[in-house]
Amino acid sequence: MRGTTLITGADGYLGRRLTAALLADGDDDLILAVRAKDNAELTAKQDRLARQLGQDAVGRTRVTAADLSLDDALLDIDTRAITRIVHAAAVTRFNVERDIAQRVNVDGTVRLRAFAARCDNLQRLAMLSTLYAAGRRRGDIHEERFDDAGFVNHYEWSKWAAEDHVLDAVGDLPVSVLRLPTLIADDDSGQVTQYNAFHNTLKLFYYGLLSLLPGDGTTPLSLATATFTTSAVTRLLDPAIAGGIYHICPDPADTATLDQLIDIAFTVFERDAGFRRRGLIRPLPCDQESFEDLLDAADLLRGGPIHQSLSSVSPFAHQLYLPKTFRNDALRAAWPGYAAPDPIALAETTCIRLIESKWGRRTQETP
Ligand SMILES: NC(=O)c1ccc[n+]([C@@H]2O[C@H](COP(=O)([O-])OP(=O)(O)OC[C@H]3O[C@@H](n4cnc5c(N)ncnc54)[C@H](OP(=O)(O)O)[C@@H]3O)[C@@H](O)[C@H]2O)c1
Known part of the structure; x- marks a missing residue:
């Protein structure tokens, strides 16, 4: 049966690409949640997304305003329709202030989790996180829940704290935490549109x-492209693949x-x-x-x-x-033959x- 996927941060660097991939490869309707302070900003974002997504989006997408730092975010979305949620929204600056990281990245995720709990037909709640939710840990890092090892910035801390809230719901909700590497190019051509x-x-x-x-x-740096990451995320959204924690990154030997x-x-x-x-x-x-x-x-x-x-x-x-060193055994098992750049x-x-x-x-x- 045709489902409905809600994507937060749908006009962000990855949100846009995931939206395009889900339009091309699946038949779900998509609700695209974007931060917009007023109608003018919402209209501007709608127009930009329509231009970027083209004909594929017509009739299958609806753009809605949802500022996840606010309590009333997501209230106008019909929970019965939602079958999958991809949580891509976040403040992604490494120098984000602690209070903003708390309000958007942590509290926003808690709001989304509460929304997910009201979606009776939910098959997947996938949160995009970062490998650096590992914080100050060293050595082999496995695809498992982290405890607080200290962090080098508020961004890392907030992604760890958000993960922790989402992982508390395992057992009640079909949760996946997808930890991403540093994206340095759009694709193998080396073209860059998001500078970090x-x-x-x-x-x-x-x-x-x-x-x-x-x-x-000797520090390994796990780097990848948006194309590789988008393919991995869309694959792991398949309800036939088990939920859990995945490191979307190249093999340790290829880092x-x-x-x-x-x-x-x-x-x-x-x-x-x-x-x-x-x-x-x-x-x-x-x-x-x-x-x-x-x-x-x-x-x-x-x-x-x-x-x-x-x-x-x-x-x-x-x-x-x-x-x-980020281990990616769960990813490799879920995606045999995958090829990281x-x-x-x-x-x-x-x-x-x-x-x-x-x-x-x-x-x-x-x-
Ligand atoms: N790109 C990477 O290298 C990378 C690496 C590791 C993890 N990740 C994770 O992947 C996810 C997507 O990253 P990205 O590169 O696509 O980031 P991005 O381009 O910065 O996009 C973030 C999105 O979140 C939205 N957002 C910010 N504050 C919000 C709020 N209060 N309420 C609702 N939405 C809000 C932004 O909207 P505005 O622009 O309007 O504020 C934007 O659409 C993030 O969770 C990030 O932590 C990314």
Whole structure:
């Protein structure tokens, strides 16, 4: 029987792609929940989604306003119709303030869980989380519930706390927690439309605004594309596949280390005449204590390029001193023959596209 899937954060980077994938591959009706402060913003978001999704969306989608930080979010949705929920909404900045992370990422998830509990025909409640809900843990990280190991930023903490609320409902609700890696490109071509800490840090290196490399070079960094992640999420939404906790990431053996990624980035940079003209050397590794000293000193500067560049790196840099390996055995069992992108090839094509587009400036300038 044809079902109805509710997607929160449906106009976000992944929400949009998941919506398009569910329209192309399934026959569910889709309710697209977006944050909108008034009718004008809702209409603008509806129009943008209609343009992005095209003909496939006509007759199968309904866009609704739902600010998950508010108690009355989701009240106008008919709970009887809902068969699946994909929770993609969140404030995703690594430097998100604690109170905003609490209101949106944690309390918003609690509201969604309460809504899910009223959906009598629900077959799946899938929350998109992050591998870094693991926080300050090191070593092998399995697809299991985490306890509080401390966190390097409020974003990580809030995704862990949200997971914890969702996992409390196991037994009552068909819950899945899908922990995602860092997405560095839309697809294997290396094209980037969503810029994050990975791209911003490389930009600092490319322009010579950061000459130290925080982190332990042996730290594995789990990277992937939006295409790979969208395929994995849509597969795991199939009610025939067991709920539970999944790490949507490349195999441990196919995960590049910080040192390998810096090497490939600088190999690409050094092929670029503009970069060579600046005569920059590769960044010097920096141990954790020296990095802390540097952050303290930069705090005293209160402004200027050094302060700015360090404050863009500091919300996640501590993770680079906490090597961990994400196991993905449950994912592999649920998705035999899956193929994650090769990390070195992906990092290389992504760096090439970053230089070509000047980190998105050229694409934006083109009409
Ligand atoms: N992309 C990644 O690399 C990555 C990695 C690991 C985990 N994840 C997880 O995957 C999910 C989707 O990420 P994404 O990259 O698509 O993020 P995104 O592009 O930042 O999208 C987040 C969405 O959440 C919405 N949102 C924010 N505050 C809201 C509120 N108060 N009420 C309702 N909706 C709200 C945003 O709407 P506005 O834009 O209007 O605020 C946006 O539509 C998130 O849960 C994120 O934690 C992503």
